[in-house]
Amino acid sequence: xxxxxxxxxxxxxxxxxxxxxxxxxxxxxxxxxxxxxxxxxxxxxxxxxxxxxxxxxxxxxxxxxxxxxxxxxxxxxxxxxxxxxxxxxxxxxxxxxxxxxxxxxxxxxxxxxxxxxxxxxxxxxxxxxxxxxxxxxxxxxxxxxxxxxxxxxxxxxxxxxxxxxxxxxxxxxxxxxxxxxxxxxxxxxxxxxxxxxxxxxxxxxxxxxxxxxxxxxxxxxxxxxxxxxxxxxxxxxxxxxxxxxxxxxxxxxxxxxxxxxxxxxxxxxxxxxxxxxxxxxxxxxxxxxxxxxxxxxxxxxxxxxxxxxxxxxxxxxxxxxxxxxxxxxxxxxxx
Amino acid sequence: xxxxxxxxxxxxxxxxxxxxxxxxxxxxxxxxxxxxxxxxxxxxxxxxxxxxxxxxxxxxxxxxxxxxxxxxxxxxxxxxxxxxxxxxxxxxxxxxxxxxxxxxxxxxxxxxxxxxxxxxxxxxxxxxxxxxxxxxxxxxxxxxxxxxxxxxxxxxxxxxxxxxxxxxxxxxxxxxxxxxxx
Numbered sequence: 001x002x003x004x005x006x007x008x009x010x011x012x013x014x015x016x017x018x019x020x021x022x023x024x025x026x027x028x029x030x031x032x033x034x035x036x037x038x039x040x041x042x043x044x045x046x047x048x049x050x051x052x053x054x055x056x057x058x059x060x061x062x063x064x065x066x067x068x069x070x071x072x073x074x075x076x077x078x079x080x081x082x083x084x085x086x087x088x089x090x091x092x093x094x095x096x097x098x099x100x101x102x103x104x105x106x107x108x109x110x111x112x113x114x115x116x117x118x119x120x121x122x123x124x125x126x127x128x129x130x131x132x133x134x135x136x137x138x139x140x141x142x143x144x145x146x147x148x149x150x151x152x153x154x155x156x157x158x159x160x161x162x163x164x165x166x167x168x169x170x171x172x173x174x175x176x177x178x179x180x181x182x183x184x185x186x187x188x189x190x191x192x193x194x195x196x197x198x199x200x201x202x203x204x205x206x207x208x209x210x211x212x213x214x215x216x217x218x219x220x221x222x223x224x225x226x227x228x229x230x231x232x233x234x235x236x237x238x239x240x241x242x243x244x245x246x247x248x249x250x251x252x253x254x255x256x257x258x259x260x261x262x263x264x265x266x267x268x269x270x271x272x273x274x275x276x277x278x279x280x281x282x283x284x285x286x287x288x289x290x291x292x293x294x295x296x297x298x299x300x301x302x303x304x305x306x307x308x309x310x311x312x313x314x315x316x317x318x319x320x321x322x323x324x325x326x327x328x329x330x331x332x333x334x335x
Numbered sequence: 336x337x338x339x340x341x342x343x344x345x346x347x348x349x350x351x352x353x354x355x356x357x358x359x360x361x362x363x364x365x366x367x368x369x370x371x372x373x374x375x376x377x378x379x380x381x382x383x384x385x386x387x388x389x390x391x392x393x394x395x396x397x398x399x400x401x402x403x404x405x406x407x408x409x410x411x412x413x414x415x416x417x418x419x420x421x422x423x424x425x426x427x428x429x430x431x432x433x434x435x436x437x438x439x440x441x442x443x444x445x446x447x448x449x450x451x452x453x454x455x456x457x458x459x460x461x462x463x464x465x466x467x468x469x470x471x472x473x474x475x476x477x478x479x480x481x482x483x484x485x486x487x488x489x490x491x492x493x494x495x496x497x498x499x500x501x502x503x504x505x506x507x508x509x510x511x512x513x514x515x516x517x
Contacts, residue, residue: 255461256461260463306363307364311361315466317464318464
């Protein structure tokens with residue numbers, strides 16, 4: 001028994017190393033779209049497995065039976081004998097393939113259409129190497145702009161419209177739906193819906209440069225009231241710093257290069273090159289899903305982002321210890 | 336005989352290949368952040384406190400295509416375009432001509448960006464890190480053909496009324512004075 005348990009240890013370690021924040025598995029569907037995809041995947045896997053087993057059995061049978069010496073290869077008699085089994089086998093193969101094709105195309109059709117007039121619409125821009133999300137709202141000034149983490153209400157269809165300013169990216173949240181390329185100068189759209197509340201992790205699925213692997217996005221599915229509360233809080237400008245430490249941090253933020261690239265709502269910082277930081281204190285991760293949002297991770301990121309994501313647009317920052325601590329307090333206060 | 340000529344040809348190709356390496360090198364971490372020098376090129380020698388000398392350097396990027404392309408991107412993102420347009424000038428002087436008010440050598444252009452200049456050019460000291468300023472310097476100089484042609488930035492994706500940087504002829508820098516305010 002202990003032997004058996006011990007043999008499980010490496011397996012558990014492998015499973016744990018794959019543990020990321022949120023569900024990132026196409027085999028663990030959280031919505032109708034990914035449900036269809038995983039059913040199709042299982043159908044194809046099982047069909048292929050059955051075909052493979054039958055072919056192996058046929059080959060073994062033929063090998064065991066051996067060569068028939070009484071009839072010459074390629075003779076009319078041999079061709080006549082083979083006619084029937086070949087026609088039957090080819091028909092079965094054609095039927096299985098056409099059936100799979102029909103199933104696959106109809107699944108694609110079902111994924112593409114989940115139309116609802118008043119669905120939530122989120123415009124996603126994939127950038128090297130992070131995601132900008134803008135919630136469409138008919139009322140001017142009601143558009144929430146956020147980065148790398150999007151919230152959606154459970155059980156409601158959401159339309160994602162995506163594009164890119166630099167290279168082709170691909171929006172992929174395996175737990176919710178299939179992939180969709182984000183193409184420069186062109187808008188593409190897909191539907192998704194989460195039926196189970198929770199955190200779904202997504203990932204850029206089209207190679208887009210040095211930090212393609214560290215371009216993650218979190219989709220947080222929550223109940224309608226929770227979603228609305230979140231939406232309301234995101235519309236607020238940044239809270240002014242309340243204690244002396246974060247006030248000093250705001251000074252550091254504004255006097256260094258930060259506002260050249262980052263926006264903090266309600267302040268002079270209006271840069272649009274990097275992600276908006278208006279509510280960075282309440283986000284789960286930093287650096288596009290790369291690090292958990294802790295004070296230590298943030299410190300490492302601010303001082304030397306090139307060590308964590310080499311090639312990222314953010315430059316290293318030359319800050320003294322006290323400046324850094326103040327800046328961290330300020331960023332934490334931006335709830 | 337024939338073999339020797341092949342060897343010679345091979346040896347001749349080596350420096351070309353090596354220069355290509357240098358041209359395309361991508362250096363992500365320029366220096367440990369704590370070691371970043373805060374000193375910049377100075378316009379005058381007058382300074383408070385003990386005297387220290389500032390090394391005149393040409394910057395590391397004059398022959399690096401990647402860095403010049405990055406400089407081009409920063410030129411747009413940091414809104415140099417707002418005053419200098421895409422080189423043709425507007426509120427600020429044009430950068431693609433042969434007239435240089437504050438010097439055309441890399442150290443002078445660096446000082447212009449970091450210190451700022453009268454009549455509108457702001458000081459970017461402490462806001463843009465030194466290595467990004469050097470990338471801007473390399474790009475700004477390439478706009479009048481001052482850096483080598485094979486290391487110029489990438490082609491624009493959209494249409495421009497001017498030639499792309501690779502096709503510009505090198506202009507001989509001339510000293511110019513501040514435009515008179517009317």
